[in-house]
Amino acid sequence: MASIPNPVSLIYQKTLHRTCYTKPTSINTTIKAMAKELHFNHDGSVTKKLQAGVNLVGDLLGVTLGPKGRNVILPNKYGPPKIVNDGETVLKEIELEDPLENVGVKLVRQAGAKTNDLAGDGSTTSIVLARGLIDEGVKVIAAGRNPIQISRGIEKTAKALVSQLKLMSREIEDHEIADVAAVSAGNDYEVGNMIAEAVAKVGRKGVVRVEKGTYTENKLQIVEGMQFDRGYLSPYFVTDRRKMTVEYDNCKILLVDKKITHPKEVFKMLENAVQGDFPILIIAEGIEQEAMAPIIRNKLKGALKAVAIKAPAFGERKSHCLDDIAILTRGTVIRDDIGLNLEKAGIDVLGTATKVIITNKSTLIVTDGSTRQAVEKRVSEIKAYAENVEENFQRKILHERIARLSGGIAIIEVGAQTQIELKDKHLRIEDALNATKAAIEEGVVVGGGCCLLRLSLKIDEIKEQLDNEEQKVGAEIFRQALAYPIKKIAENAGVNGSVVVQKVLANDNLRYGYNAARDCYQDLMEAGIIDPTKVVRCCLENAASVAKTFLTSDAVAVDIKEKQPFPRRPPMPPIPMSGNLPPFSKRPPMPMSGNLPPFPRRPPMPPMPMSGVGPLGM
16 A cells, blocks of 8 residues: 655655755865965065054044044945945955955954943944053164063053053943934934933833934834844854845744744644745744754745744743743744643734844844733732742743833834945934943043043053063053044144143043044033043053054964956957868859849950951941
């Protein structure tokens, strides 16, 4: 009797592609390594080339620093040029033709990129500070100082300055949030006030996002949603390669309070997603590699829109978090103890979100607000339970759940007249929001480059803690470099930077500094010119790290670019000579047109009479 094939397997073959691993019988590939060109710094030429790249980056980004900084125009292959004032965006576009100078660009780029990743702002200040450390360090090393001891002095000085910075910092007040955001956005208080309003509505620990709008003016919108610290399980789920994020609209959510170990457990749900043409977010205690492989494969082939993450928290807290997400999204948590089987579950257990945004560290779920009453009821239950809890840790966990459920999400929609203006405003507002988050996290200090300049007064105390004279030279290098940012801010405002440094240091008030926006000297704290402590800290640490690497490098290896041969036209076939032609009788006849009659030939002339011709006149 013939066996009847499993209908589920047939459907699986038609809609989803299993992950198959086959061992190749033979591999015929050629791997060609790029040749390297070695450069040694015997005569200082390598350092000059690297420093030229560093200086070029410092000059280019330096024009954007401060309230009177200028814009940078970047080319765009697929549209109009981009006009930006954001250092991180400019950094990504710099690529030099000279390979050694390009190494210098990539080296100093790390300072700005790392600061932007950690603090969300301050990339330009990091580059300017790193350039100062490198410039001053190259001078003393050229005079014969030991670069190893100097780099150690720079490293120890940076750690000591960070400790001094924390003593100068204080917690940000509510009315100062707008000032921090406005200063980061180039003294744009419209942006600062909007961010302050968003933070006031969702709380300091709430979620604020920036998106491109469709109107000419900025708008603030508060929506229902939740954010928690769990990222995607595989980078293959990413939908936006530039941001390395997963973004889906009108997404279904599958909540599973156990580990998924086999592909057949989620097959029916994935089949529903393919047939219904909707994206699906899987939140489970864990997903084994065997179960996740077909999900990734079908996502890469375009047959499935899916992403998988681990459930937040652990143990009992994990179950409570899944219940909170289920109430927010109108879904059902699949658990074995309540009789729900994942293999047999239908789409009625899925929750719904208007938008999901997932990074490698966090997940944001936005809903349409239709479950507000259920969410409010859930919050009331958690509050009542928290009142009867005696343990402080448990009470703290419950309050975090309340804030996550009831806080909501603030969305700032950026508006502009043109696409060029929209991109620039979007970058500015993102920087302002990141600076605000950093200020809430670690506090604020005096802005305008004044804080870094004031830290230079602590160098004498730090030098006493160093081991030898050459390490103290490293501390002196840091003293000179700390004045570079405020000098650049003053130069962009059309003022002599050295004069500004002298006037600021002559005043003993630590809050006294130069207001480049108004071209005056005043108490910068009262004027609202403040910087997030986290941004300044990251600038110090990352600039010192890059400078230490630069000053201790003595050789560079770069790729040798292969010269591409000039494309040539294929040679024309040789023209046959008469000696090579076949006999005339064997040549093919000339093609004649079928529509024309043959060319008429003249009749032959009669032969001329010779001897039989009569005399003339006859």
